[in-house]
Amino acid sequence: MKTQHEEDATALPSVLRFDAVGLNYKTRSGTTTALEGLNIDIAEAEFVSVLGPSGCGKSTLMKIASGLLPTTSGSAKLSGQVITGPNPEVGVVFQQPTLLPWKTVLENVLMPIRSLGLPQKQYRSRAMQLLDLVNLSDFANNYPYELSGGMQQRVGIARGLVHDPKVLLMDEPFAALDAMTRETMMGELQRIWMETRKSVLFITHSIPEAVFLSDRVVTLSQRPGRVIDDLRIDLPRPRQLQDMTSAEFGAHSARLRQLFVDMAKSADPQEATA
């Protein structure tokens, strides 16, 4: 199932690599396997989406990459080093904006700097630049409750980038937004990514979102999560929202959708809704 990207990705060095990653956890009824023999390789400046049905361990993947959860077999590596705990080279953006309501937007963006023990004064101007990048420079001294959901999530993105990590991990960052805001945010994220050129691991359950944003879309099977497809998206950038109706976009989406249809057919119907 490892496709042609393995050969042409050798041009750029790998930044984040999952090597035969397996993860079991104990439940009351015994041991559950969340991930099994999972291989994903993300190159420098590459935008990779991980697509999968609910409960396939997408978010677990993100916890492993951010060093919050150790693997039970195999390893996750960041620039060749096995990940053993939280790492300053990683930035995270969660499904919820998870901002601190008692801190201003700027203080929230600087939170990782304080947390990592870096000099806050030096990073202030970088934080302001990032707020500018996400079009929120006028709101630096506002509090999160004064911002809309989409704006809050953009603060979250700026926060994930503030310490200049190599990799940005995004766990369904737009899932809590309404459909219109979501589409705007897709365009915004593409622009931000094109300006910063970070490696991105983007976890989603939305096919159009994955196709629109990604260089590659990796599809996971139902639990235990394994890679069942690795699709390269070669559409030119910057991609426009209206491109989503193009034939190529449609073909990619259709292929991914077919994978889900097949999965639903083979799965126990009760599992599919879980």
Next chain:
Amino acid sequence: MKATLQNIGLFLISGTLLILFWQFWVVWFEVPSYFLPSPEATGEALLYGLSGPYYPHIWATLSATLYGYVLGCGLAIVTGVIVAETPLVEKILTPYIVALQAIPKVALAPLIIVWFGYGLSSKVIMVAMICFFPVFVNVVVGIKATDANLISLFRAFSASRWMMLWHLKLPGAASMIFAGLQVSIVFALIGTIVTEFVASKLGLGVLISSSMTNLNVANMFAIIVLLAVLGIALNEIMRVVHRRVVFWESNRN
């Protein structure tokens, strides 16, 4: 703002009517003043008291209440944080805390007076004990209720335990902690008065019990009115402090 003015207006009208009714009742039915003093007699007693004799007592009651409150709440916050953060300490302390919580604290007042005497320290200890639990419980629950997503976020950014406590858990629990502090300020006044009833040299509670011995019911009424005003003022101060400190809660819409 308009609604507030309206509320105040309504309160003033109903209050005046109530006092008038009380005055007429006492005069009409010739109620003896050792049973129910008229508002006039109560007012006179209050004015006389406030012209001088009350002040040492007000000061004694108020200082004991505030010292005890600060001590009890401070201990509650520190202990609450330690218990919420260290499961071993929680396991060790829980049975004692539950047992102590089950005792009506005022029942300990005579014992505390035997140990600590008729002065300020007995009252402070009593008040501190009464204030401790509402705050303690809210600190523990508030800290444990910290948003799991925010904890993941802090951990992903390598936050130290101290950073997590100071910048996440405590501010997150602030609203609950203040709810406890607000309950406790009213309890604190009760603690002081009860201890003063049992035995004390000075205090508004002492004045009430001595007025009872002299059947000076007008003076009792005057002090009760004074205590009501003090209680409302303390509660109101805490409410304002709560709103100021936990500003993000009241602004969330």
